[in-house]
Amino acid sequence: MAKGMFVDTSICTGCKACQVACKEWNELPGEPAHFHKVPDRPYQVAINFTGNSYDNTGQLSATDWRHVRFIEQFNENRTEARWYFSSDSCKHCNDAGCLNACPVKAIVRTDMGNVFVQQDVCIGCKYCIPSCPYGVISFSEQSGTVHKCTLCNDRIHNGLGTACAKACPTGSISFGEVEELKKRADARLAQLKMRGFTKANIYGYTEAGSLNVFYLFMDEPSVYGQPEHPVVPQRRLFRSAAITVLTAVAMAVAALISFREQGTKKNGEVKP
Amino acid sequence: MSPETQAPHWEWYYIAMYFYIGGISAGAYFIGSLVELLGREKLREISRIAYYIAFPLICITPILLIADLGQPARFWHLFFYTKDITPYINHQSPLSVGTWALLIYSGMSFLSFLNVLVADGRLKSPALRSLLKLFNRIPHKVYAAIGSFFGFFVAGYTGVLLNTTARPLWEATDPLIGSLFIVSAASTGAAVIARALKRQNIVSGEMLERLELFDRVAMIFELLLIIMMVIIAGQYASPILRGWYGLMFWGGTVAVGILAPLWLNWSARRPTTSVNNPVLLGAVLILFGGALLRITLVQAGQIP
Numbered sequence: 029m030a031k032g033m034f035v036d037t038s039i040c041t042g043c044k045a046c047q048v049a050c051k052e053w054n055e056l057p058g059e060p061a062h063f064h065k066v067p068d069r070p071y072q073v074a075i076n077f078t079g080n081s082y083d084n085t086g087q088l089s090a091t092d093w094r095h096v097r098f099i100e101q102f103n104e105n106r107t108e109a110r111w112y113f114s115s116d117s118c119k120h121c122n123d124a125g126c127l128n129a130c131p132v133k134a135i136v137r138t139d140m141g142n143v144f145v146q147q148d149v150c151i152g153c154k155y156c157i158p159s160c161p162y163g164v165i166s167f168s169e170q171s172g173t174v175h176k177c178t179l180c181n182d183r184i185h186n187g188l189g190t191a192c193a194k195a196c197p198t199g200s201i202s203f204g205e206v207e208e209l210k211k212r213a214d215a216r217l218a219q220l221k222m223r224g225f226t227k228a229n230i231y232g233y234t235e236a237g238s239l240n241v242f243y244l245f246m247d248e249p250s251v252y253g254q255p256e257h258p259v260v261p262q263r264r265l266f267r268s269a270a271i272t273v274l275t276a277v278a279m280a281v282a283a284l285i286s287f288r289e290q291g292t293k294k295n296g297e298v299k300p
Numbered sequence: 301m302s303p304e305t306q307a308p309h310w311e312w313y314y315i316a317m318y319f320y321i322g323g324i325s326a327g328a329y330f331i332g333s334l335v336e337l338l339g340r341e342k343l344r345e346i347s348r349i350a351y352y353i354a355f356p357l358i359c360i361t362p363i364l365l366i367a368d369l370g371q372p373a374r375f376w377h378l379f380f381y382t383k384d385i386t387p388y389i390n391h392q393s394p395l396s397v398g399t400w401a402l403l404i405y406s407g408m409s410f411l412s413f414l415n416v417l418v419a420d421g422r423l424k425s426p427a428l429r430s431l432l433k434l435f436n437r438i439p440h441k442v443y444a445a446i447g448s449f450f451g452f453f454v455a456g457y458t459g460v461l462l463n464t465t466a467r468p469l470w471e472a473t474d475p476l477i478g479s480l481f482i483v484s485a486a487s488t489g490a491a492v493i494a495r496a497l498k499r500q501n502i503v504s505g506e507m508l509e510r511l512e513l514f515d516r517v518a519m520i521f522e523l524l525l526i527i528m529m530v531i532i533a534g535q536y537a538s539p540i541l542r543g544w545y546g547l548m549f550w551g552g553t554v555a556v557g558i559l560a561p562l563w564l565n566w567s568a569r570r571p572t573t574s575v576n577n578p579v580l581l582g583a584v585l586i587l588f589g590g591a592l593l594r595i596t597l598v599q600a601g602q603i604p
Contacts, residue, residue, distance in 0.1 A: 157309075158308050268463045280330075
């Protein structure tokens with residue numbers, strides 16, 4: 029049975045405990061891009077944080093497998109504000125673009141349905157990176173391989189839940205059987221709709237062959253930076269390949285005509 | 301379209317150059333093998349030169365590809381799954397299928413290379429001679445046919461590889477980059493043969509005429525594909541419409557690499573114009589345009 033997570037953004041407070049728990053359990057270092065050498069300091073200084081938001085990392089990366097996205101909406105004179113938070117990570121798609129693209133079988137799906145990168149197999153070709161419609165999987169210069177959330181592969185195969193879900197103080201992230209989580213999500217959505225939150229929606233039932241990590245959003249998915257209609261790239265492969273083959277055939281015909289025996293008619297040749 | 305996909309950070313001097321050099325090699329090989337299969341004695345020099353060019357060029361490409369890997373020493377994982385050491389291919393991944401195609405194409409172009417070396421009496425190594433003798437139980441035309449099939453594969457899969465991603469420019473131009481790369485490979489392949497024939501001064505009027513005719517068709521086709529590609533990409537074509545990449549694409553690939561050679565090619569048809577210089581210049585311009593085509597499409601697709 030597939031395990032997954034349900035992220036109920038309506039009760040996320042943006043505390044980032046999940047980010048910290050993820051870093052700790054997976055022993056992930058600080059994001060190298062955030063640290064730079066400055067003159068007169070022997071050590072690297074953190075100077076590249078977003079700086080204009082309570083969102084500290086800005087995006088997912090090879091060392092930030094979880095990212096609490098801050099959606100900060102203010103009116104003109106900043107008297108009114110609406111904050112949304114959404115704890116984002118790999119969605120463990122059932123039709124995973126990264127897994128489909130991997131040429132060495134480094135990215136595999138385990139018996140629990142999570143998509144996992146085998147670090148000893150990955151060659152660092154980076155083709156999975158643009159193949160993920162969510163921009164999740166990232167390359168690490170340090171290891172020369174790609175990294176992303178594993179759904180705490182080691183924990184879940186030993187009877188524990190994910191570290192982020194364990195640390196979440198409001199129950200916004202819950203771990204469990206996907207089918208069970210869906211029931212909980214549907215009930216929560218019905219409750220919110222009844223209370224007048226008409227824009228509330230579940231994201232992940234149909235996208236990319238359904239997502240094992242899915243979300244309850246209070247507004248359109250695009251407000252949370254998620255694609256409205258993500259396309260798994262490989263679903264376009266056949267058409268793309270077919271058109272290319274047709275072009276190859278057309279070029280072969282052009283070459284046959286150009287190099288055939290009779291040749292082109294000479295200029296000024298007159299038919300008898 | 302996905303708002304927040306990540307770029308692979310492929311370097312232009314590795315990946316775009318691989319697309320370019322692999323394309324020239326495959327295009328030249330395809331023309332050479334086609335002429336051989338047609339059995340045109342008068343055009344025999346085209347095949348000979350094509351086989352001389354194709355193999356050395358394709359030898360450069362694995363170096364570029366391996367250098368771009370994060371773990372270069374693990375390149376062999378592309379052929380064998382490390383957990384059980386069995387041959388591995390992922391049919392859904394153009395990168396995986398393309399790697400095997402590149403291997404087969406390299407083998408065929410190697411045999412063709414040895415073949416012309418023997419024909420010219422240049423192959424001294426007894427080991428290589430006996431190797432070739434082993435393979436020559438099958439007529440060379442069979443290798444040429446297999447090689448040109450996989451050569452086309454090598455030229456075209458690189459475009460399919462870009463189209464089969466979620467990056468906005470590459471996704472929006474689907475399914476035309478593969479076609480564009482095939483046509484460009486054919487055109488740059490013909491150009492490199494024309495250039496080499498010129499250099500060796502073994503060029504007959506007919507050979508150049510035929511190569512030019514083929515190049516003309518390819519360039520017109522390429523131009524049409526570029527126009528179609530920009531139309532279907534709509535707003536997502538902006539990375540190749542603006543800035544440096546816009547300049548490189550429209551100024552370099554289209555104006556210098558296609559329109560100028562087309563004009564030279566056209567004016568060379570008139571009997572009054574001197575044939576020599578336009579061909580030389582035209583071929584160089586085509587090769588320049590082909591390089592910029594790969595660089596702009598690969599790099600512009602990666603800008604945030």
